[in-house]
Amino acid sequence: MSCATDLPTVVIPARTLWSPNFRLYFGARTTSLLGDAMLPVALSVGVLQAGYGASGVGYALGSWLAAVALCMLVGGVLADRFTARRMMVLADLARFVLQAGMAVLFALGAPSLVTIVVLQFLSGVATAMFQPGVASMVPQVADDVQRANGVLRIAESMAGVLGPAAAGVLVSVSGPSVVFAIYSATYAISALCLLALRLETIRAAAGASFLTQLTEGWREFRSRTWLFSVITIFLLYGCFVVGVSLPIGAELIVTNLDSAALGIGLAAFGAGGAVGGTLAIRIRPTRPLAAGSIGWALFAIYPLVPALSPNLVVLVIGWAIAGSGIAFWSVIWSTTVQTQVPADLLNRVYAYDVAGSLVTMALGRSVAGPLASVTGERPLMIFACGLGLVCASxxxxxxxxxxxxxVRPS
Structure with a gap:
């Protein structure tokens, strides 16, 4: 098998991925991912139509993200204590009710900004209860963890392209209430699929206090040098490469080309993600994080492209390559964590990973504007590219x- 890396690879024996359990889990994830991709469009249009302006959009989206970041560690402990599937189903049901409430409120008129912010904060709390279980569920529903992660990543990339486009059409025709109704329905479908899974009985963690379990998760996270090292490096990468590049890159593309070009570029980024997920299914390096560094290096193209004042063709090619790189890394990283960390600790350890990543990237978005005003947008993007290559190194x-x-398969 030919590979895009000179690192030695392992040969994985052919195994059936599409078992009944994986089909159900795939259905749960793809429907909720599609709904998640529709949310920013529906929420932004709804808040703007209600007259709350761009700052209102920021408060609504920010409240959701803040809740996820603040409660993620709690979600990791609860997933280990009460099992991942139970927490994921409860979270889906909560989000179904909350987003259905948003649909009703927008159908009746313009809800208050406070109401929108509170509902989105509660939805973020539910998401924080759901997300840690994503890591531990994959090894339970698939024997070939890397292949499963690759397929899920392809679905996520496609949802990232189709979700906003579908939401844009629906919200222009029917208004935000219809999109929120569809969005809430995706969580109901996800909950039903998760309930239908037939899994081996897993005894939930018990006996220790909540704080003890939280501390144990940190100790296990810190004791794995490879894990702690990646997250430490990602503090720089996530903030000053990923976080800074997204808003400043968008602004440069809109200024130099137009908003339509930005949409096409982001679609190319999503399509590249599907390619990266496919490559990650086929390429099986024996040293996964060393191979994954290629993905970080390729994503460094993302901030470089806007700095070069590209035409549309260069934009599409550059961002497609960047999307493939970060998707390849995502699959390799998820598989590594899921196969290297014991199942009874995975939810808590993964929660530390996700919480750190979210906070880091949110910080990068927050400081992007002030940094650009000091350094200039193009120099900042070139710096982000260079730093990305340093972090990959x-x-x-x-x-x-x-x-x-x-971890070699048995």
């Missing part, structure tokens, strides 16, 4: 990440 320099070996 660090994954190869740090012994714990460079030497980590894949």
């Amino acid at each position: 660090l994954l190869l320099i740090v012994p714990a990440t460079r030497r980590l070996q894949v």
Whole structure:
């Protein structure tokens, strides 16, 4: 098998991925991912039509993100204590009720901004209860964890392209209430699919206090040098490469080309993600994090392209490559965490990973504007590209990440 890396690879025996359990889990994830991709459009249009302006949109979206970041660690402990599936089903049901409430409120008129912010904050809390279980569910429904992660990543990329487009059409024709109704329905479908899974009985963690379990999760997270090293490096990468690049890159493209070009570029980024997910299914490096550094390096193209004042063709090619890179990394990283961390600790350890990533990228978006006003937008994007390459190199320099070996299938 030919690979895009000179790293040695392992040969995985052919196994059936599309078992009844995986089909149900795939249905749950794809429907909720499609709904998640529709939310920013529906929420932005709804808040703007209600007369609350761009600041209102920021408060609504920010309240959701803040709740996710603040409650993620709690969600990790609860998933280990009460099982991941139970928490995911409860979270889906809560989000179904909350977003159905949003649909009703917008159908009746313009809800108050406070009401919107509170409902989105509660929805973010539910998301924080749901997300830690995503990591531990994959090994339970699929024997070939990397292939399953690749397929799920392809679905996520496609949802990222189709969701906003569908939401844009629906909200222009029917208004935000219809989109919120569809959005809430995706959570109901997800909950039903998760309930239908036939899994081995997993005994939930018990006995220790909540704080003890939270502390144990941190200790296990910190004790794995490869894991702690990646997250430490990502503090720089997530903030000053990913976080800074997204808003400033969008502004540069809209200024130099137009908003339609931005939409096409983001679609190319999503399509590239599907390609990266496909490559991650086929390429099985024995040193996953060393190979994953290629993904970080490729994403560094994302901030470079807007800085070069590209035409549309260059934009599409550059962002498609960047999308494939970050998708490849995402699959490799998820598979590594899921196969290297014991199942009884996975939800808590993964929660620390996600919480750190969310906070870091949110911080990057927050400081992007002030930094650009000091350095200039193009110099900042070139700096982000250079830093991205440095961070990718660090994954190869740090012994714990460079030497980590894949867990061979039995």
